[in-house]
Amino acid sequence: MEMTTVWAQLGSVTATVMFLYAMFDKFFPPPLRDHLLSYTNKFTTLVSPYVHITFHEFTGERLKRSEAFTAIQTYLSGNSSQRANRLKAEVIKDSQTPLMLSLDDNEEITDEFQGIKLWWISRKSTPKSQSFSFYPAADDRRFITLTFHRRHRDLITTKYLRHVLDEGKAIGSRNRQLRLYTNNPSSGWHGYKSAKWSHVVFEHPATFETLALHPKKKDEILKDLVKFQNAKNYYAKIGKAWKRGYLLYGPPGTGKSTMIAAMANFLNYDIYDVELTAVKDNSELRKLLIETPSKSIMVIEDIDCSLDLTGQRKKKPKETEDDDKPKDPVKKEEEEEKTMSKVTLSGLLNFIDGIWSSCGGERIIVFTTNFVDKLDPALIRTGRMDKHIELSYCCFEAFKVLARNYLDVETHDLFPRIEELLKETEMTPADVAENLMPKSLEEDERSCLQRLIEALETAKQEAQKKAEAKKKAGEEAKEKEEEKAKKKAEEEANEKEKSAEQEGKGNKNSGGGVTENGFH
Numbered sequence: 001m002e003m004t005t006v007w008a009q010l011g012s013v014t015a016t017v018m019f020l021y022a023m024f025d026k027f028f029p030p031p032l033r034d035h036l037l038s039y040t041n042k043f044t045t046l047v048s049p050y051v052h053i054t055f056h057e058f059t060g061e062r063l064k065r066s067e068a069f070t071a072i073q074t075y076l077s078g079n080s081s082q083r084a085n086r087l088k089a090e091v092i093k094d095s096q097t098p099l100m101l102s103l104d105d106n107e108e109i110t111d112e113f114q115g116i117k118l119w120w121i122s123r124k125s126t127p128k129s130q131s132f133s134f135y136p137a138a139d140d141r142r143f144i145t146l147t148f149h150r151r152h153r154d155l156i157t158t159k160y161l162r163h164v165l166d167e168g169k170a171i172g173s174r175n176r177q178l179r180l181y182t183n184n185p186s187s188g189w190h191g192y193k194s195a196k197w198s199h200v201v202f203e204h205p206a207t208f209e210t211l212a213l214h215p216k217k218k219d220e221i222l223k224d225l226v227k228f229q230n231a232k233n234y235y236a237k238i239g240k241a242w243k244r245g246y247l248l249y250g251p252p253g254t255g256k257s258t259m260i261a262a263m264a265n266f267l268n269y270d271i272y273d274v275e276l277t278a279v280k281d282n283s284e285l286r287k288l289l290i291e292t293p294s295k296s297i298m299v300i301e302d303i304d305c306s307l308d309l310t311g312q313r314k315k316k317p318k319e320t321e322d323d324d325k326p327k328d329p330v331k332k333e334e335e336e337e338k339t340m341s342k343v344t345l346s347g348l349l350n351f352i353d354g355i356w357s358s359c360g361g362e363r364i365i366v367f368t369t370n371f372v373d374k375l376d377p378a379l380i381r382t383g384r385m386d387k388h389i390e391l392s393y394c395c396f397e398a399f400k401v402l403a404r405n406y407l408d409v410e411t412h413d414l415f416p417r418i419e420e421l422l423k424e425t426e427m428t429p430a431d432v433a434e435n436l437m438p439k440s441l442e443e444d445e446r447s448c449l450q451r452l453i454e455a456l457e458t459a460k461q462e463a464q465k466k467a468e469a470k471k472k473a474g475e476e477a478k479e480k481e482e483e484k485a486k487k488k489a490e491e492e493a494n495e496k497e498k499s500a501e502q503e504g505k506g507n508k509n510s511g512g513g514v515t516e517n518g519f520h
C-alpha cells in the first residue's frame with residue numbers, strides 16, 4: 001500500500017475519532033467527556049502524524065465574532081454546498097444571498113491544495129458550567145478544525161490559510177449587502193447598545209453605466225478608482241496611507257450624490273455619511289472616524305455649508321439677531337455650549353492628513369459642494385483632495401445616457417434638435433431626467449423628447465430674458481452711475497467757481513490792505 005493512501009486512511013481515522021468526540025458531546029455528561037477526551041487526545045497526538053488547527057467562532061473576552069472563522073465558513077460554504085451531506089442553512093443579515101449553506105455541526109469536508117489533501121470538520125461544544133439557560137443553543141461554542149499532515153505544516157500554515165482567508169473574505173464582500181451609515185449624536189454614544197453609527201441597507205441603484213456624464217470623464221474616473229483599488233502595494237512602497245480624496249463640485253442636481261452611490265456600488269464599499277452638524281467638536285469627529293473600517297467611503301456633503309472660511313461653524317442668523325436682548329441664563333449657557341462645541345477646519349484637516357490616515361487603508365473620502373470658490377484653499381489643495389471632479393450641466397453625451405436609461409432609445413430624429421438646444425442652454429441632468437420620464441404608461445418616447453425640447457426652449461428663452469434684464473439693469477446702473485458722476489462733476493465745478501469768486505474778492509481786499517500797508 002502506498003504511503004499517501006496510508007496517510008489518507010489515517011486522516012479518515014482521525015476524522016472518525018473526531019466524529020466520535022462529537023458523539024461524546026451528545027451521550028456523555030461534560031465532566032466524563034472531558035476526562036475521556038484528554039486521554040484520547042494524548043493518545044492520538046502520540047501516534048498521529050496529523051496536525052489540527054482550531055478556529056473558534058468567538059474570540060477574546062468580549063466574545064467578538066472571529067473574522068477568521070467567518071472567512072473560513074464562507075470559504076467552505078462554497079465547497080460544502082456541493083460536497084457535504086449535511087448542511088446548515090442560515091439567513092444572513094445584509095447579504096445578497098438570502099441563504100448561506102454551511103457545514104452542519106460535526107460534518108466533515110475535504111479540500112485539496114497543491115495536491116495536498118486536508119480535512120475540515122465543523123464542531124460545537126457546550127460550556128462546562130451547568131448553569132441553566134432558557135436558550136441552550138445560545139451557549140454552544142462552535143469551532144472549525146483543520147487537519148493535515150505535519151509534513152505540510154509550513155505550506156498550510158502560510159500559503160493555504162492565507163488563500164482560504166482571502167478567498168473567504170472576497171466571497172463575503174461580493175455577497176455582502178452594502179450599508180449606508182450615518183453618525184449618531186454623541187449623547188447616545190454611551191451605555192448599553194451604544195453606537196456611534198447607525199446603518200440601513202444601501203440599495204441605491206446608481207451605477208457608472210446609468211450616470212449621465214461625458215464618456216471621457218466617466219472613463220477617467222473609473223480608471224482612477226480601479227487604480228486606487230489595486231494600489232495597495234504601490235501606496236505601501238511610496239509610504240503613503242492607502243486613501244484617496246475626491247472633491248465633487250457643481251450646481252444642484254448635476255449628480256454629485258448619484259456619483260457617490262455609483263462609486264460605492266462599483267467598489268463594493270460601505271458609505272459613511274458624516275453629518276457634521278451632529279458632531280460637537282474635533283475630538284468627537286476623531287472618535288467617529290476611528291470607528292470606520294477599511295473599504296469605506298466617507299462622505300461629507302455640502303462642505304461649504306458645514307464649515308466656513310475661517311474654519312468655524314457658521315453662526316445661525318438668529319444668534320446674531322438676538323444679541324442685544326437680555327437672555328435666560330440657562331438658554332445662554334446652552335447657546336454658549338453650542339457655539340463653543342465646534343468642528344473646525346483644522347480639525348477636519350488633521351483628520352484627513354493625520355489620525356485617519358494612519359488607521360487602516362483602502363478608504364475614500366468625498367467632499368461635495370455647490371460653490372467650489374467658497375472653499376478654503378487649505379481644504380482642497382493637492383494631496384488632500386487628490387481629484388477634483390466638476391459635475392456640470394447636461395451635455396449631449398450625458399443626455400444620450402439618460403435617454404437610454406429612461407426611454408430605451410439610442411437614437412431618434414429629435415436628437416439633433418436636442419443637441420443644438422443643449423449647446424445653447426444650461427439644464428441640469430436632474431431636470432433633463434425629469435422631463436424624459438414618461439408621465440403615464442401610454443406616453444411614448446416622442447412625446448417625452450418633445451417635452452424636453454419644450455422645456456429646453458423655455459429655459460433658453462428665460463435665460464435670454466434674464467440676460468436681457470441683466471444687461472438692461474447693467475445699462476441702467478451705468479446710466480445712473482454716469483448721471484451721478486456728471487452731477488458730482490457739476491457740483492464740484494460749481495464749488496470751484498464759488499471758491500474762485502470768493503478768493504477773487506478776498507484778493508481785492510487783502511491786496512488793497514497790502515498795498516495800503518505797503519504805502520504805509
Ligand SMILES: Nc1ncnc2c1ncn2[C@@H]1O[C@H](COP(=O)(O)OP(=O)(O)OP(=O)(O)O)[C@@H](O)[C@H]1O
Nearest residue numbers: 210211212251252253254255256257258429430433
Ligand atoms: N449625472 C447624472 N446622471 C444620472 N442621473 C442624474 C445625474 N444628475 C442628476 N441625476 C438625477 O437627479 C437626481 C438628483 O441628483 P443628485 O442628488 O445626484 O444631485 P446633486 O448634484 O447631489 O445635487 P445637490 O447639490 O442638490 O446635492 C438624482 O436622483 C438623479 O436621478
Ligand SMILES: [Mg+2]
Nearest residue numbers: 256257258301
Ligand atoms: Mg447631493
